[in-house]
Amino acid sequence: MSKKIYERPILRKVVEGIPNKFGSLKRLRPISEIDGVEIDSIIDTYGSPVFIISENTIRDTYRSAYRAFATRYPKVQFAWSYKTNYLDAVCRVFHQEGAWAEVVSGFEYEKAIDNNIPGNKIIFNGPDKSKEDLKLAINNNSLIHIDHFDELNTILELRKELDKQPQVAIRVNMDTGIIPQWDRFGFNYENGEAWNAINRILSSGLIDLIGLHVHVGTYISTSKAYTIAIQKLADLANKTYDRFETTISYIDVGGGFASQNTLQGAYMPATDTCPSFDDYAHAITSAMNEASFPNNEFPTLILETGRAMIDEAGWLAGTVLANKRLADGRRAMVIDAGINLMFTAFWYDYEIYPLHETSFQSELTTIYGPLCMNIDVIRKNINFPLLNKDDRFVIKRVGAYTMTQWMQFITYRPNIVMIDANKEVHVIRKKEDKEVFRQQEEIPKHLQ
Numbered sequence: 443m444s445k446k447i448y449e450r451p452i453l454r455k456v457v458e459g460i461p462n463k464f465g466s467l468k469r470l471r472p473i474s475e476i477d478g479v480e481i482d483s484i485i486d487t488y489g490s491p492v493f494i495i496s497e498n499t500i501r502d503t504y505r506s507a508y509r510a511f512a513t514r515y516p517k518v519q520f521a522w523s524y525k526t527n528y529l530d531a532v533c534r535v536f537h538q539e540g541a542w543a544e545v546v547s548g549f550e551y552e553k554a555i556d557n558n559i560p561g562n563k564i565i566f567n568g569p570d571k572s573k574e575d576l577k578l579a580i581n582n583n584s585l586i587h588i589d590h591f592d593e594l595n596t597i598l599e600l601r602k603e604l605d606k607q608p609q610v611a612i613r614v615n616m617d618t619g620i621i622p623q624w625d626r627f628g629f630n631y632e633n634g635e636a637w638n639a640i641n642r643i644l645s646s647g648l649i650d651l652i653g654l655h656v657h658v659g660t661y662i663s664t665s666k667a668y669t670i671a672i673q674k675l676a677d678l679a680n681k682t683y684d685r686f687e688t689t690i691s692y693i694d695v696g697g698g699f700a701s702q703n704t705l706q707g708a709y710m711p712a713t714d715t716c717p718s719f720d721d722y723a724h725a726i727t728s729a730m731n732e733a734s735f736p737n738n739e740f741p742t743l744i745l746e747t748g749r750a751m752i753d754e755a756g757w758l759a760g761t762v763l764a765n766k767r768l769a770d771g772r773r774a775m776v777i778d779a780g781i782n783l784m785f786t787a788f789w790y791d792y793e794i795y796p797l798h799e800t801s802f803q804s805e806l807t808t809i810y811g812p813l814c815m816n817i818d819v820i821r822k823n824i825n826f827p828l829l830n831k832d833d834r835f836v837i838k839r840v841g842a843y844t845m846t847q848w849m850q851f852i853t854y855r856p857n858i859v860m861i862d863a864n865k866e867v868h869v870i871r872k873k874e875d876k877e878v879f880r881q882q883e884e885i886p887k888h889l890q
Contacts, residue, residue, distance in 0.1 A: 491760035526748030611653030657696030665725035676733035701753035756841025780811020
């Protein structure tokens with residue numbers, strides 16, 4: 443019989459759960475499967491940690507969002523935000539459902555082309571468009587959303603050497619009551635910069651201004667901001683028609699819809715406080731219907747929402763590496779997924795669940811990732827069951843930004859798999875190994 447390792451005794455508060463309004467205990471129920479597929483089997487086959495994407499959830503969420511808007515307004519077009527998750531398999535699901543592509547770099551533009559999206563169904567946003575990027579977009583009849591006057595000047599120069607008439611919109615920033623105000627991107631409405639940009643574009647006679655674009659911010663938890671934005675864009679559209687007899691054919695209200703992930707410091711969970719697609723749709727389409735556009739024509743309403751469309755479809759499953767006590771007696775748990783994979787853990791209180799029933803007891807726990815960095819914290823303080831080493835967990839709502847903002851740091855990035863409608867599991871991005879980095883690195887001769 444082996445001698446047990448001594449651990450000094452400590453006093454700790456054991457929490458069995460706070461009764462809900464019906465008098466029963468609220469316990470963290472395990473989640474053992476996704477779309478009918480056992481998470482254990484996915485980890486056994488594809489390793490730990492592993493990202494899991496539900497194709498059914500993507501399609502269901504898209505259809506719910508589209509229905510909310512299309513039943514309230516006659517002309518609606520969604521464009522999938524590539525920066526939110528630009529895995530080709532994810533993008534192609536959205537495109538199959540009818541979404542265009544919305545990109546913010548030459549890299550993302552190339553991905554959209556490789557995903558067989560026609561140029562005239564690609565919206566090119568962002569402040570960093572090279573001359574070559576713009577030339578390609580103009581030749582492909584893409585919708586270029588101009589961000590600043592330097593970009594406008596570049597387009598005017600290119601127009602002199604190209605046969606194609608650029609199809610453009612301007613991005614407008616404005617005060618919609620959101621704090622902080624997003625004024626970094628586009629032309630300001632209140633100081634007249636947006637109107638000046640419109641004048642320069644249409645006075646040149648070299649560019650077709652066909653749209654107006656606004657993106658009021660991120661994780662917008664009040665739909666009223668969109669109402670204000672549309673009123674101001676409608677004002678610009680009317681001024682444009684009155685002076686130049688040019689009709690704006692579309693209004694792009696960007697994205698920013700909140701997902702049901704709870705922000706750190708929030709008083710209530712996001713599942714109880716965030717607007718639904720119907721809430722956003724009611725505010726936006728009501729403003730579009732009430733606005734007085736030139737000739738009483740309805741411009742197409744374009745939406746670029748990303749986070750709310752994909753977050754619910756993403757999961758991260760992994761394994762407990764260790765448990766320990768901190769200096770003050772608090773419980774800590776180390777898992778095999780860190781902020782290199784979950785950069786968004788800096789602002790979300792993610793929902794984390796065990797895969798299987800464990801002890802009914804739970805304790806306030808800090809959950810750390812595996813990195814040798816003190817900032818590698820997935821949850822600062824969560825009432826969590828007492829999992830042991832090698833037990834498994836799953837994290838909900840990780841579909842947005844995790845797989846585009848992740849980084850290779852200390853550990854390799856893992857497999858990403860997708861569960862299709864037939865419960866088949868497919869690898870959609872292979873895990874990394876040393877050969878991935880050997881291909882990109884070069885060693886000078888004197889060090890070989």
